[in-house]
Each structure stands twice: as C-alpha cells, then as structure tokens.
Amino acid sequence: MKEGPDIALIGSLIGDPARANMLTALMSGRALTASELAAEAGITVQTASSHLARLEGGGLILRRKQGRHRYFTLADDDVGGLLESMMALAARGGYTRVRTGPKDPALRKARACYNHLAGELGVQMLDSLLARAMVDPSEDSLALTNNGRAFMEGFGIDLDALGKTPRPLCKPCLDWSARRSHLAGSLGAALLNRFYEIGWAHRQNGTRVIEFSATGENEFHRLFPLPA
Amino acid sequence: MKEGPDIALIGSLIGDPARANMLTALMSGRALTASELAAEAGITVQTASSHLARLEGGGLILRRKQGRHRYFTLADDDVGGLLESMMALAARGGYTRVRTGPKDPALRKARACYNHLAGELGVQMLDSLLARAMVDPSEDSLALTNNGRAFMEGFGIDLDALGKTPRPLCKPCLDWSARRSHLAGSLGAALLNRFYEIGWAHRQNGTRVIEFSATGENEFHRLFPLPA
DNA sequence: TTCATACTTCGATGATAAACGAAACATTAA
DNA sequence: TTAATGTTTCGTTTATCATCGAAGTATGAA
Incomplete structure (x- = not known):
C-alpha cells in the first residue's frame, strides 16, 4: 500500500530533520541560498540540493534564479502557517524534551x-x-x-x-x-x-x-x- | 546529524502513508479500534499496533482501554486542525479526499x-x-x-x-x-x-x-x- | 579564453523503519 | 475450565532514502 492521502507526502517532506531545519530557517521570511540552507541544516550542498528539489516538487518552497545564486523561500503564508501550527503543537506537550540542533x-x-x-x-x-x-x-x-x-x-x-x-x-x-x-x-x-x-x-x-x-x-x- | 526540530518528529509521524490513512480515518471524530484502523490503512493488525503506539507516543492520538478493545481518537482539536491544514495545502495539487461512507x-x-x-x-x-x-x-x-x-x-x-x-x-x-x-x-x-x-x-x-x-x-x- | 563560484546530477553506501509471521498476552463467552 | 477474539511484542526481511564523493552544468569575473 503505497497510496495515501497527500498529507503523507507533506508530512514526509517536513519529517526529515535536515528538511525541517531548512524550512525552519526559511520561516524568518528571508530568501536563502542553497549553501546557506546547507550550512543551517549541517549537511553538504549536494545533499541540500536534493532536499530542496523535493521540497520544491512538493510545493512547499519556491526557487528564484538570480545570477549564479538560487534563492529559496517558503511557497506562501499557508506553508508558514502550517509550520507554525506544528511548532505550537510540538511545544504544547510531549516533545519538549527532544533536543534540537546539534548535540555537540x-x-x-x-x-x-x-x-x-x-x-x-x-x-x-x-x-x-x-x-x-x-x-x-x-x-x-x-x-x-x-x-x-x-x-x-x-x-x-x-x-x-x-x-x-x-x-x-x-x-x-x-x-x-x-x-x-x-x-x-x-x-x-x-x-x-x-x-x-x-x-x-x-x-x-x-x-x-x-x-x-x-x-x-x-x-x-x-x-x-x-x-x- | 539525526537531531532536528520538533516539527520533524510530527512530520515523520504524519508522513508515513499507513499512519496518515489512520489519522484521516480518525478525523471523522469517531473512536476506532486497532483492527478497524488496520483495515482502513490496508495493513495487518500487528503493523497497525506499532504505528498506533508511535502515534500515541507522539501525542497525536489517545488510547482508551475498554475490555478487549482499544479505542483510539485524535488527541484534541489542535491535531485535527493541523491535519485539516495539511489537507487544504495538499488540495492545491488537485487531490480530492475520499470520505468513508455512511453506516447502517x-x-x-x-x-x-x-x-x-x-x-x-x-x-x-x-x-x-x-x-x-x-x-x-x-x-x-x-x-x-x-x-x-x-x-x-x-x-x-x-x-x-x-x-x-x-x-x-x-x-x-x-x-x-x-x-x-x-x-x-x-x-x-x-x-x-x-x-x-x-x-x-x-x-x-x-x-x-x-x-x-x-x-x-x-x-x-x-x-x-x-x-x- | 581561463578560472572561480554556485549549484545539480550520478552512483554507491549505509542506516532506518515498515512490513508481516509467529507467538505471547488480555479479556470475554460458554 | 476451554475456546474465541482483540491486541501487543518479538524477530527477520526488505525496501527506501538520506548522505556524500565525484563529476557535470551554469553563471560571472579576470
């Protein structure tokens, strides 16, 4: 059974720690480059590139070409709102003990x-x-x-x-x-x-x-x- | 680097197709048993059981023991609201959700x-x-x-x-x-x-x-x- | 042109976890 | 008690996917 409601797709996109870190960084509202997002997530640029391609395919982010830079932003306010809802839910209970960021x-x-x-x-x-x-x-x-x-x-x-x-x-x-x-x-x-x-x-x-x-x-x- | 923000945990819980199907079924507001949810997701009961344990651990659902049944419900309205938001976001891709039919x-x-x-x-x-x-x-x-x-x-x-x-x-x-x-x-x-x-x-x-x-x-x- | 930067694609590896069979556990019915 | 039903746990297999090295593409600078 590979078919499922689309919430599974969105969930799995947000469900990866590296992607979640990049989305969190984009919640600042600013457009960030792939390199910056890779640094924020603590992964290499080639890994980040594949993540960003999937996020774009899922409609969660937009890509703007500008010279040799690609600037990424959240697709719209609905995506930002969804991320905020998830953070609120996570903060409410159960997840507070989970560490964020690097453990070092x-x-x-x-x-x-x-x-x-x-x-x-x-x-x-x-x-x-x-x-x-x-x-x-x-x-x-x-x-x-x-x-x-x-x-x-x-x-x-x-x-x-x-x-x-x-x-x-x-x-x-x-x-x-x-x-x-x-x-x-x-x-x-x-x-x-x-x-x-x-x-x-x-x-x-x-x-x-x-x-x-x-x-x-x-x-x-x-x-x-x-x-x- | 496996650590990530809390939204990654929630996202990964919703991100599995089987779990997403079960959560979708629970959005009707009805309390469902593990067997019913397994049928809804198209998986065996033992697989469903492990999924339900994870969803409960993540605070997304509640479990009520009753005889040899365990009734599961969404934890609260916030969870339902989050799922609705994700469905709204997913609906932009043209996917229409199938609702379960009326009962006897x-x-x-x-x-x-x-x-x-x-x-x-x-x-x-x-x-x-x-x-x-x-x-x-x-x-x-x-x-x-x-x-x-x-x-x-x-x-x-x-x-x-x-x-x-x-x-x-x-x-x-x-x-x-x-x-x-x-x-x-x-x-x-x-x-x-x-x-x-x-x-x-x-x-x-x-x-x-x-x-x-x-x-x-x-x-x-x-x-x-x-x-x- | 040539070099440098920014990013993407390809390929291989490794870790995670989803899946189910089998068996244990729990509760009810007879 | 025994039988039946509903659920969980254990162990194993299997498949997915995140990751990075290496190579390729694209744009700008010298």
Missing part, C-alpha cells in the same frame, strides 16, 4: 553559519545589540542605528567597505539550535572575521565549531552583555 | 455493545441520567446517586442482586458511532435486559441491532428525556 555542546555554543557566528553566542550577540538599540528591527530586516555605527567603527569594523558589497549589511538568521535569530549579513561576517583577527576565537580545523579563548570569551561577554 | 442507520441508532445498549439511544440514556443527577461522574467511573438508586428500583432493577457481582455497577463506555459515552457495567446490562423483559425492544437475529417497538421507543423517550 561545542556546536551549540558557537559555530560558523556560512560565514557568521551562530549558536548561543551568536544569539546573545544579536540580543545584546537589539537591547541597546545598536540595531533596529525594521520590518523584514535589520538596520544599524547611528549608535550602532559608532559602536562598530569603534570595534574596528570598516563600515564604508562593507557598504559597497552587494550583500545586505545586516540580516537576521534564524538560529538552528536556539531558534532565535542571530546576526548574518556582511556585518555578521565582518564581526566574526574581527574576532579571528584580534585572537578572540578561531575556527576548529575541518569543523564548523568556533573555539573562543578564555580571554576572548570574557571580552565577548563584556562587549555584548545580555540584558537583565 | 439501524446500527447507529441502537445496538448491543456486549450486553448493554449503545448507539444514539444509549448515549441519550446516559446523558439523561447525568443531567438529572441520577448518575455522578466521579473520577474515571460513574456512581449511582441515591436519587438514581430510587429511580432504578422503581424501574424494576434489583440493585441488591447487582451489587454482588464482581463487575462494576456503572461504567462509561465510549460509543462507536456517536463519540460520547454510554452506560456500561452491570447496571447497563440490567437495564437492557429490563427493556427486553417489558417488551420495549428485542435483539435482531444474528446482528447487533436492537429494534425498539413504537410504544417502547415512546416510553424510552419519556423515561430518559434529553435535557433542553
């Missing part, structure tokens, strides 16, 4: 998402910037305030250079493990590079883990304090 | 459930007793009130004789066609026997249908009126 504690704490900082520290950084009005959550994206521009310049980020890149300066990226947004965009990438430069952290060989030194982590917490 | 009206109205009255009239009887405080819904079972004892004695039920049997006097039994409880237990059996005795009804040969005479049904409605 190091990966959960800090990892590279494409080229910016993800994990608990990544979420903390954006939270801190938001709480101190360095970043303004306007509509769909994030905007750097004047306050924030000064802060970034003071930290050694060349905002003028960043302004010339085609990539958006700031954008939120829904964190895979924490389920909150962290800072992506060219600014997010620049900040992570700056952390490398000043020796706060380095990327573990061949993995996505970002290791902070003891002093680096202390400085990080001082620069990006969490609001009480 | 006589069986739906009144039938023997083991040795007591089930069907619409059975549900009505318990509703009426509950509304007039003849029966008290305490905890998991039902208790006859003093008011109820007098009522039963007046109808010709020998409660003292019933009190000696090991079976519980009153207990609720989830109705197969309606989705409400009707009265089981030794009292339920005694009442049905009494209906036979005084000629209100008789059991159709070889079937589970209970046929009420015209006067019997009138008397029944007078004795067990539904609350407005």
Whole structure:
C-alpha cells in the first residue's frame, strides 16, 4: 500500500530533520541560498540540493534564479502557517524534551553559519545589540542605528567597505539550535572575521565549531552583555 | 546529524502513508479500534499496533482501554486542525479526499455493545441520567446517586442482586458511532435486559441491532428525556 | 579564453523503519 | 475450565532514502 492521502507526502517532506531545519530557517521570511540552507541544516550542498528539489516538487518552497545564486523561500503564508501550527503543537506537550540542533555542546555554543557566528553566542550577540538599540528591527530586516555605527567603527569594523558589497549589511538568521535569530549579513561576517583577527576565537580545523579563548570569551561577554 | 526540530518528529509521524490513512480515518471524530484502523490503512493488525503506539507516543492520538478493545481518537482539536491544514495545502495539487461512507442507520441508532445498549439511544440514556443527577461522574467511573438508586428500583432493577457481582455497577463506555459515552457495567446490562423483559425492544437475529417497538421507543423517550 | 563560484546530477553506501509471521498476552463467552 | 477474539511484542526481511564523493552544468569575473 503505497497510496495515501497527500498529507503523507507533506508530512514526509517536513519529517526529515535536515528538511525541517531548512524550512525552519526559511520561516524568518528571508530568501536563502542553497549553501546557506546547507550550512543551517549541517549537511553538504549536494545533499541540500536534493532536499530542496523535493521540497520544491512538493510545493512547499519556491526557487528564484538570480545570477549564479538560487534563492529559496517558503511557497506562501499557508506553508508558514502550517509550520507554525506544528511548532505550537510540538511545544504544547510531549516533545519538549527532544533536543534540537546539534548535540555537540561545542556546536551549540558557537559555530560558523556560512560565514557568521551562530549558536548561543551568536544569539546573545544579536540580543545584546537589539537591547541597546545598536540595531533596529525594521520590518523584514535589520538596520544599524547611528549608535550602532559608532559602536562598530569603534570595534574596528570598516563600515564604508562593507557598504559597497552587494550583500545586505545586516540580516537576521534564524538560529538552528536556539531558534532565535542571530546576526548574518556582511556585518555578521565582518564581526566574526574581527574576532579571528584580534585572537578572540578561531575556527576548529575541518569543523564548523568556533573555539573562543578564555580571554576572548570574557571580552565577548563584556562587549555584548545580555540584558537583565 | 539525526537531531532536528520538533516539527520533524510530527512530520515523520504524519508522513508515513499507513499512519496518515489512520489519522484521516480518525478525523471523522469517531473512536476506532486497532483492527478497524488496520483495515482502513490496508495493513495487518500487528503493523497497525506499532504505528498506533508511535502515534500515541507522539501525542497525536489517545488510547482508551475498554475490555478487549482499544479505542483510539485524535488527541484534541489542535491535531485535527493541523491535519485539516495539511489537507487544504495538499488540495492545491488537485487531490480530492475520499470520505468513508455512511453506516447502517439501524446500527447507529441502537445496538448491543456486549450486553448493554449503545448507539444514539444509549448515549441519550446516559446523558439523561447525568443531567438529572441520577448518575455522578466521579473520577474515571460513574456512581449511582441515591436519587438514581430510587429511580432504578422503581424501574424494576434489583440493585441488591447487582451489587454482588464482581463487575462494576456503572461504567462509561465510549460509543462507536456517536463519540460520547454510554452506560456500561452491570447496571447497563440490567437495564437492557429490563427493556427486553417489558417488551420495549428485542435483539435482531444474528446482528447487533436492537429494534425498539413504537410504544417502547415512546416510553424510552419519556423515561430518559434529553435535557433542553 | 581561463578560472572561480554556485549549484545539480550520478552512483554507491549505509542506516532506518515498515512490513508481516509467529507467538505471547488480555479479556470475554460458554 | 476451554475456546474465541482483540491486541501487543518479538524477530527477520526488505525496501527506501538520506548522505556524500565525484563529476557535470551554469553563471560571472579576470
């Protein structure tokens, strides 16, 4: 008996952890590339490509060609609504003990998402910037305030250079493990590079883990304090 | 990386064709047995049993033990709503769902459930007793009130004789066609026997249908009126 | 052109789980 | 008690599919 109602098809599409992670990332509303989605799901791009083809075939996502990029978005609000319903149902009971994201504690704490900082520290950084009005959550994206521009310049980020890149300066990226947004965009990438430069952290060989030194982590917490 | 967001677990539960068929059958709101659900999904009972265990573990369905039957229902309206959303989404592909046909009206109205009255009239009887405080819904079972004892004695039920049997006097039994409880237990059996005795009804040969005479049904409605 | 980047397709491998036969378990009927 | 019915558990087989390496396609840059 292979025939079944179509809910089985939709269910099986959402039922794979890698695909569910990619769909979760797309719930931010932003269009993401295959590479970014692969990084979010923790799989290679070729695996992600086959997943994305199936999601598109099932009508859950749309693909926009743009140069050598393919931008993926949720097909429409109904899909987003369905995912929200499932999250609500999952949060209600029974599933709360199930871990999300990577089980490796190091990966959960800090990892590279494409080229910016993800994990608990990544979420903390954006939270801190938001709480101190360095970043303004306007509509769909994030905007750097004047306050924030000064802060970034003071930290050694060349905002003028960043302004010339085609990539958006700031954008939120829904964190895979924490389920909150962290800072992506060219600014997010620049900040992570700056952390490398000043020796706060380095990327573990061949993995996505970002290791902070003891002093680096202390400085990080001082620069990006969490609001009480 | 096998870990994923909670929606992956829910999705994978719904994503299996056999489980999707069983959930679809349960969307009628009726409580169904494992055997019925197995037939609905076109699989053997032992396979269905393992599927049902997983669905219950995932919080999508509830199981009620009743004699040698296990009645399964959707856990709550949220689950039904989620399934409806998925069907709506799937319907955009042009697939129209097949609904199960109507049942035998006589069986739906009144039938023997083991040795007591089930069907619409059975549900009505318990509703009426509950509304007039003849029966008290305490905890998991039902208790006859003093008011109820007098009522039963007046109808010709020998409660003292019933009190000696090991079976519980009153207990609720989830109705197969309606989705409400009707009265089981030794009292339920005694009442049905009494209906036979005084000629209100008789059991159709070889079937589970209970046929009420015209006067019997009138008397029944007078004795067990539904609350407005 | 040639190189680099972004993505897709192909092929092989491995892990998961769906399926059912057989047997145990549980409850009711006689 | 024995027999019958409904359900679950166990063990095995089988098929699917997620995954990644390697190779192929497409677009943009030098």
